[in-house]
Amino acid sequence: MPVNPELVGRTYPPTAPYLVGREKVREFSRAVFATDPKSLDVEAARAAGHADLVAPPTFAVVVQEHTLAQLLADPEAGIDFSRVVHGDQRFTFSRPIVAGDELTATLTITSVKSLGGNSMVTAESSITGADGEHVVTATSTLVVRGEDA
């Protein structure tokens, strides 16, 4: 089943707030081989003017994941998870994510294209802080393989 082209422009409800934990930032930092003291040492982060540890750039995917789950669970989208391949990914920051942030993500589908039996879905998740200010936008293109692909 092809991905529903009427998804374009659809915006999903904001996700429940995600509280960024200091130890989660440390755990994620180790997992991506980060060496930045601002991601590991609270004193180093504070010396640089941050309230707490600074998350590595790709940490935003942890929050974005909750929006992609909304998309995959949407029966009107018609996306078979077992056929999804991650095509590309982008993070565009207004400021870094810092431990203690309470982040909310809002997903908008910006494009659905068909290409050689596959569908390409571009999903843009705008992530904001508790103050409502933009922190980072995480954009994924998902390739949904067709039945014969």
Place this chain on the structure above:
Amino acid sequence: MTQLTVGETVAERTVELSRDSLVRYAGASGDFNPIHYRDDVAASVGLPGVLAHGMLTMGLAVQPVVEWAGGADRILDYQVRFTRPVVVDAASGTSVGVSAKVGALEEGVARIDLTVTVDGQTVLGKAQVRVRLDA
């Protein structure tokens, strides 16, 4: 960092990935897709082996740039295209090579282009990091 020139290599690193690395990333990120730790599941969906999470490759590839730039808070934008799967052997793991070059310079911002390779083949396309240079 005022003496940067386009084409200059600013960082290089080789990261050794093992199955342990994949399990650690699964836990840290919450991505528990079994193709990243179970050979039987990977084989059943036609993959050449257990794969590293694309987001793990993306996440580790930017680290040499973060270190060079002086911290994660200097990264303004980061994008990649996933062009080739990274197979991680259960016994021997795999080596991921990262090379970071200056792709473009503008007022206070450098675009750093990453070349990320496994066994001499690139695994990420259009891997670009925009870095804030000013204090």
